Amino acid sequence: MLWIPFTLCAAFTQALRNAQQKQLSVEVNALGVTLARFIWALPLALIYLWGLYQVQPTELPHFSGHFMLSAVGAALAQIVATALMVMLFQRRSYATGVGLAKSEALLAALLGVAFFGVVLGPIGWFGILVGSVAVWLMRGQGNTESLELSTLLIGLASGLCFALTTLWVRYACHQLQLPFMHTAAWVLVWTIGIQVLVLVAWLLWRDPGTLVKLWKRPSLVFRISLSSSLASLCWFTAVNLEDVALVKTLGQIEVLFTLMLSHHWLRERVSRRDQLGLVLILLSAILVVLPSLI
Template identity: 35%
Template sequence: MITSPIWLPAALVGGVTQAWRTAIQRRVSHSLSLNAAGLVRYLYGLPFAIILLGGYRLLFAGPFPRPDPMFLLFCLGGGLAQIIATNLLIMAFAHRNFVVGTAYSKTEAVQGALLSFLLMGERLSPLAWAGIGCGVAGVMLLSTGGKRMGPADFLKALGQPAALTGIASGFFFALTAIGIRRATQEVGSDDAILAALIVLVATLALQIVMQGGYLLLRERGEIARVFSTWRISGQVGLLSALGSACWFTGFATAPVALVRVVGQIEVAFTLGFGHFYLGERIARSEIMGLLLVGGGVIMALASAL
């Protein structure tokens, strides 16, 4: 059920900032361990999330909601799923290039559609499902990394570590979206943006406890490195907070699958960042994949009208 048209610009802006943040975070991952690279987005993102929540409250004063106790449980579940998804995505980068790693994770759109139907009863129109299929076909074409592949080669590629970790990442990102949507519903506010920002602050705080606690127990030496990279990690935190605020607002106002299929436009920005920021080449097949992703987004938008 769509409760506000704000989900559309939120999904588009979320796609831009996420692509930018992922590009920068990949550079951070070169000097940090897997878990430390994941921690920076939560640790450095929380101050910016608090600023966003405080600023919004100053501009739009009103009674502060009293969330249901289940609110924290959904924040915890969504936050843990996002930690796992992020770590899997960083692992995918280690096997293939930046664009391909992100492309595999974008199977999240179809996984999210199925999971949201099974767990939340969210139904989509045939046109929306066609848009999801078109978008997934596009990201799968992008996953070839510009290589010419027959059906047998493609099926074989799906068994490679990059594919398995990327698809698993998409699964946990889909669970993240469902957990966050449920958390915003438990906040008890008619203001979707306020609910999204409250969930964002709570989720980031819980993620810092979870992943930070893991580092204290298992990788204590990485903690000093997390703080020593504050210049670039601060950029990751800022973009992560802005992007998550947009995604959470989208989840609070529209079905998970619809937000995510529009958010696939991130792949276009990922190609741009991969080419201009990281120096990766764009193949002709990747352009075709991009057109399919764009077609999927258009069909999803048409289904919402």
């Protein structure tokens, strides 16, 4: 049951990181905010990995082609997922943006049915229906239907990319024959390293001004990276210990942390419609995996 405290820690630190990203998104574009998530996380992850080997020495891993492909896939999917979620923050409130991105759990279930041989019973399909209603309730409320549809599609795309990230991370973890803490740390270092390299290279080429803006907000950028590295480490460890569906279902408690941070810290007003949508997303995720818990 060790995966439970790791998942709870991941959910809280992720909610905290998202709130900080919402603050930065007022000044910096989506890719810049995405880079803030990773840039200090790489040295932090390296220090953590070094500390693990000091406390519990073990052999160095062999990185197979399957590991590398899954690590690259997870890294790129997480970049896209984060950038899309920041776009949601810029269109809607923090809580609503997170809520739409939490369609991840539903999309992971659908991917499992379509490609991984997962069988959903009536309760599971009812959960997906509830989740669909939740996403409809939280759709954008702009002046035109095109804005509403685009906001909805961004949310679903973000959730899809987060789902793919988690599936590829779990696959990468299973390629390494090491203690579970070391395994999660190695996958974390590889994915963050790829993400920093890709984002810094892109911004240097296309938008160096964004790097300057990040340089001018060192405290906020460091806090985002710190909470991000803690969240990723806990997620990676949890999915290495337990099935993705169970981890992501318990992780939906992030919705509650999100509502608290949105109201008490960011001072945002969350509409009753969006509150209902957030609760239904939580309920739908529980229904999807309930048969496996009985």
